[in-house]
Amino acid sequence: MTNRLLIVEDEKEAVEVMTEFFEELGFEVQAANNGQEGLDLLRSFKPQLVITDIKMPLMNGEKFLDEVRQDPSGKSVKVIITTGFTDGGMTRDRMKQFNVSAYLEKPVSLDRLEEVVQHLKL
Amino acid sequence: MEYVYDACVQKDSIDMLAAEITNRLGETLEAEFVLLFYRIPGALNLIPISMWRWEGEDLPELPKDHPLVVAHQYHHDIFEVSGAGEELAKQYLTSWKAHASFGLFSGDEVSGLIVFGWENERRLNKSEKTLLQRLSERLSAAFDVFSFYQQQREVQNTLTLKNKVDQLTQISASLHHDILNPLNILSMKCQIFERKHILKESNGDLKRSAEDLTKLVLQHVDRLAIVTQRLGQFVRQNRGQLRIEGLLLSNMLNNCVDIIGPDQFAADNIAIELQLENPDVEVYGDGVLLEQVFLNLLLRSYQSIGKQGRIRVTSYEPDAFTVVVVINDTGMRQEASPEHIVTEVESPLKQDLNQVCQESESSGLNLMQRYVEMMRGNLEYRAPLTGGNQYIVTLVKRWERKHDE
Numbered sequence A: 001m002t003n004r005l006l007i008v009e010d011e012k013e014a015v016e017v018m019t020e021f022f023e024e025l026g027f028e029v030q031a032a033n034n035g036q037e038g039l040d041l042l043r044s045f046k047p048q049l050v051i052t053d054i055k056m057p058l059m060n061g062e063k064f065l066d067e068v069r070q071d072p073s074g075k076s077v078k079v080i081i082t083t084g085f086t087d088g089g090m091t092r093d094r095m096k097q098f099n100v101s102a103y104l105e106k107p108v109s110l111d112r113l114e115e116v117v118q119h120l121k122l
Numbered sequence B: 001m002e003y004v005y006d007a008c009v010q011k012d013s014i015d016m017l018a019a020e021i022t023n024r025l026g027e028t029l030e031a032e033f034v035l036l037f038y039r040i041p042g043a044l045n046l047i048p049i050s051m052w053r054w055e056g057e058d059l060p061e062l063p064k065d066h067p068l069v070v071a072h073q074y075h076h077d078i079f080e081v082s083g084a085g086e087e088l089a090k091q092y093l094t095s096w097k098a099h100a101s102f103g104l105f106s107g108d109e110v111s112g113l114i115v116f117g118w119e120n121e122r123r124l125n126k127s128e129k130t131l132l133q134r135l136s137e138r139l140s141a142a143f144d145v146f147s148f149y150q151q152q153r154e155v156q157n158t159l160t161l162k163n164k165v166d167q168l169t170q171i172s173a174s175l176h177h178d179i180l181n182p183l184n185i186l187s188m189k190c191q192i193f194e195r196k197h198i199l200k201e202s203n204g205d206l207k208r209s210a211e212d213l214t215k216l217v218l219q220h221v222d223r224l225a226i227v228t229q230r231l232g233q234f235v236r237q238n239r240g241q242l243r244i245e246g247l248l249l250s251n252m253l254n255n256c257v258d259i260i261g262p263d264q265f266a267a268d269n270i271a272i273e274l275q276l277e278n279p280d281v282e283v284y285g286d287g288v289l290l291e292q293v294f295l296n297l298l299l300r301s302y303q304s305i306g307k308q309g310r311i312r313v314t315s316y317e318p319d320a321f322t323v324v325v326v327i328n329d330t331g332m333r334q335e336a337s338p339e340h341i342v343t344e345v346e347s348p349l350k351q352d353l354n355q356v357c358q359e360s361e362s363s364g365l366n367l368m369q370r371y372v373e374m375m376r377g378n379l380e381y382r383a384p385l386t387g388g389n390q391y392i393v394t395l396v397k398r399w400e401r402k403h404d405e
Helices: A012-024 A035-045 A061-070 A092-097 A110-120 B002-011 B014-029 B067-073 B085-096 B126-199 B204-238 B249-260 B262-267 B287-305 B338-343 B365-374
Strands: A004-008 A028-032 A049-052 A078-083 A102-105 B033-039 B047-053 B099-106 B111-118 B244-248 B270-276 B282-286 B309-316 B322-329 B378-382 B389-396
Touching: A004 A012, A004 A035, A012 A028, A012 B126, A028 A035, A035 A049, A035 A061, A049 A061, A061 A078, A078 A110, A102 A110, A110 B126, B126 B204, B244 B249, B244 B287, B249 B262, B249 B270, B249 B287, B249 B322, B262 B270, B270 B287, B282 B287, B282 B389, B287 B309, B287 B322, B287 B365, B287 B389, B365 B378, B365 B389
Parallel strands: A004 A028, A004 A049, A049 A078, A078 A102, B270 B309
Antiparallel strands: B033 B047, B033 B111, B099 B111, B244 B282, B309 B322, B322 B389, B378 B389
């Protein structure tokens, strides 16, 4: 069965590159450019993995993850955060609270990302 | 005395105030000399602001190590003199074999002492005592105004610094965002290109050129990423975005010494000693921020020594909740000029920590203090009379044991 990935990221080109990368790895990918859109897709697309940015318009990553974990379709979804250093205001405790699987700083190393995804055993 | 009050407001100068007061006191009380001291909040000693003598010879010279001489030398500087101001004044008078009367005044912020002296024993008459009382009240009021202006200036300085830092933070945040996102896209695109077209396909010279180009792009992406990370670090620190966690103090201090370079210390004949009371003690703090604080203080000590000296880092636990780290050096004492401190701003782009940074690009001590306070700690600077500098960093002790996590 093909794994489904939801990318939540406001940079369109970053979405395109990550989509290309994950499709090569055999994922079915859908993308949202803010947390609100991400929540809608979470319910309809039902991904196994979410990769999200933190700093986004309308609904930021922290609020998005808060909603994800409260939503029945998001309770067990694996989450990877990709973010810039200034957006990393989320504390370790918060990340633990949201059960975040990995936290990668931009610029993202694709080797590292692939390694993390393999480790998650989706 | 109304004039004194106005002079203080208009000239905003304590020296002018002192000159006016000493003149008037001398005329009215016919004292042979007048001494004026003031005490700033938190200071143990009184600071002499005016010593004036009518007619006769100049004041006799005091020994160079006399506390008052030292106090003069470091006027408006941070200094420590043991003993209360009244005692100092008495010592001063004793050294002249003079007689004196004292008047104390006390405002909200500044308190002080007026000393009237005569070479022969003399007591104040009733009207002189009344006058002294009135003058003390006037002085209190005048010093309150002075304190108010001092406070205003300090607030102004703080606001100016805060504005500068806020503006820099804003610019850095924009730069960070604007650079990092395209950099991320470029980096990922190159990595995909490398995976898809270089590693999988082989096409002789074209492959080598593509390999070289991709390597070059990724190399420069990494360089830019380091710069943007530093910008991000600066923004995060100044916005108070901390990652508080338990940090092993000994690791932190050893890392800082390693970053500056033990060889560099040795080359300049500077001995560095780390003597921690408890090498396993952990403190709560932001790793990046605390490292920057200790690096900054060690670099300050290093710079103040120049060649040949000693830096000693010790720690102790005064209670169950705090850890105190004391950095002592044998270097030149720092001037505590507020302007000097205020104009020093963080240099987020300073990369090579193996190079001793220049004064203009070093982080300000006040910023370090702010960082420590953000971690619920405290940073004090002292310049003991015995020489050298002393930085006292108080941090919150981590109370859980690691295996409890």
